[in-house]
Amino acid sequence: GENVEQHPSTLSVQEGDSAVIKCTYSDSASNYFPWYKQELGKGPQLIIDIRSNVGEKKDQRIAVTLNKTAKHFSLHITETQPEDSAVYFCAASKGSNYQLIWGAGTKLIIKP
Amino acid sequence: SAVISQKPSRDICQRGTSLTIQCQVDSQVTMMFWYRQQPGQSLTLIATANQGSEATYESGFVIDKFPISRPNLTFSTLTVSNMSPEDSSIYLCSVDGTPGGNEQFFGPGTRLTVL
Numbered sequence: 001g002e003n004v005e006q007h008p009s010t011l012s013v014q015e016g017d018s019a020v021i022k023c024t025y026s027d028s029a030s031n032y033f034p035w036y037k038q039e040l041g042k043g044p045q046l047i048i049d050i051r052s053n054v055g056e057k058k059d060q061r062i063a064v065t066l067n068k069t070a071k072h073f074s075l076h077i078t079e080t081q082p083e084d085s086a087v088y089f090c091a092a093s094k095g096s097n098y099q100l101i102w103g104a105g106t107k108l109i110i111k112p
Numbered sequence: 113s114a115v116i117s118q119k120p121s122r123d124i125c126q127r128g129t130s131l132t133i134q135c136q137v138d139s140q141v142t143m144m145f146w147y148r149q150q151p152g153q154s155l156t157l158i159a160t161a162n163q164g165s166e167a168t169y170e171s172g173f174v175i176d177k178f179p180i181s182r183p184n185l186t187f188s189t190l191t192v193s194n195m196s197p198e199d200s201s202i203y204l205c206s207v208d209g210t211p212g213g214n215e216q217f218f219g220p221g222t223r224l225t226v227l
Contacts, residue, residue: 096214
């Protein structure tokens with residue numbers, strides 16, 4: 001079955017710098033790749049997603065890139081701010097009738 | 113996106129008892145999902161609940177332990193039965209964003225501690 005690996009487990013960056021979190025997946029049939037942000041004491045929040053027919057997607061300071069050949073996708077956060085501190089999860093799915101397979105999560109720490 | 117609420121937000125329970133968690137959505141949704149998230153861990157899908165049919169459970173989860181109801185398109189409950197300390201977790205419900213779509217939106221979670 002599908003397996004999603006996420007790295008790093010913890011990432012500490014200086015405020016204003018960029019942060020990159022990477023995920024790899026094993027099933028080439030996966031075609032949907034969301035990223036979630038989970039703040040302490042809250043449920044995961046969908047922040048951006050990408051489908052397999054697109055290589056990159058941006059939303060203000062957040063971008064996601066997808067390399068289908070290498071089967072990996074990445075979350076890029078530019079100009080990081082203290083409110084970006086959270087745990088970020090990637091996931092992969094083969095479509096609406098299939099469950100999301102989750103990465104282990106990355107704790108992002110923004111240092112002032 | 114849908115607004116999802118869960119009750120209770122947290123609870124402390126004695127072993128051997130049961131707790132029912134409610135999930136309410138402000139719009140009709142096709143699919144509702146129940147997840148467990150142990151402290152510091154990722155999310156594990158317990159079951160998928162579609163209105164009008166029996167819930168579909170993932171490997172390692174059984175109906176006797178986690179009975180689910182889905183009486184209508186805006187509401188579902190998950191019961192954690194005969195609890196033990198190992199059931200201490202965050203329980204999350206989520207819903208599909210659009211029929212046939214892939215997006216899932218999550219409630220705030222229920223933090224359960226079993227003593």
